[in-house]
Amino acid sequence: MSHGRQGISWIHINDMSRLITRAIANDAMEGAYKATAAAEHRRYVERREALWQELVPAPADLGIDFFWARLLPYQSRLQPGADGDFILELRNPSDAPTTFTARLACTTAVTVEPETLSITLEPGIKDSVACRLRVADDAPDDPRRRHLITVSIDTDGKPHGPITEALLVVESAPG
């Protein structure tokens, strides 16, 4: 047991299985590898928790809802030139009505419509806003590359930086 504020390194079981398969199949892999979720993802989670704690009056830092802000679908595949519908789910954990303004940013291969999403939520209310992603016609077709779509969130005009993210694979023949 510890003080309860320590972090833990973790990895999803599916990623672990894929890593084992890759270690078997890929002759270039040799030596020791640390198998843990990316530091980048951890920073999103930390920011998301920090913002949650800022919004929720103390001492309600128990039982943080990891999914109070998320872009869905988290993982998707689109063909070059295709459109994809996404929703940003938000819950207002604070005691006051709050306006959330979200900006989506992605790699140059993807454009977002609209660029800024805005929603005002009453205390405790969860809702979602829709947006559409368009993959450029000449986007590189690479099933191994995952395009990161980040969502920066402001609450009542105060910026908090990237809070959540989704991953997109551009592939001509999904399946």
Added chain:
Amino acid sequence: MRLSRHVPEVRGPWEHVVWDGRTVGDWTKHLKGAAAVVNLSGRTVDSIKTSDHCDEILRSRVEATLAIGKALRDVKKPSPVWVQITTAHIYGDPPDVVCDEDSAFGYGLAPIVGKAWEEAYSKAVPPSMRQVILRTSFVLGKNSGAFPKMKMLCPARPRRSREPRPAGY
């Protein structure tokens, strides 16, 4: 082919062989012609850290690894690769440092076990085999790994004691 000390509860597309995780036995014949060796064995760390448990945690990992190595010496043509799972906890519990593969190892039970485990592996693995060590962190899955137990400890939803939960929460 799956080796373990107990018959697994779930069925799957594998054959199962019981071994003691310690000695070279009848199971070694299954190493012949295997495409790869993946060693995940070791007593669960999900227990109270009594000295007996700590001893079992250490020995079950080291001895299982050495037993596989010993068995592989008797195989004419061992598999091309041995994937060995160890622990990311080998780096200890540094409060502020983000560790990578080259970071210094830490201090405590897990780093001691991790080092002994990797030493056993380097002793055990035949030189002809490609060597991959995966230092895994906490493995989480919706229905497996450590997540279901952690979930059990947490309230299903954030709850505030003072006021009733608003609609839609």
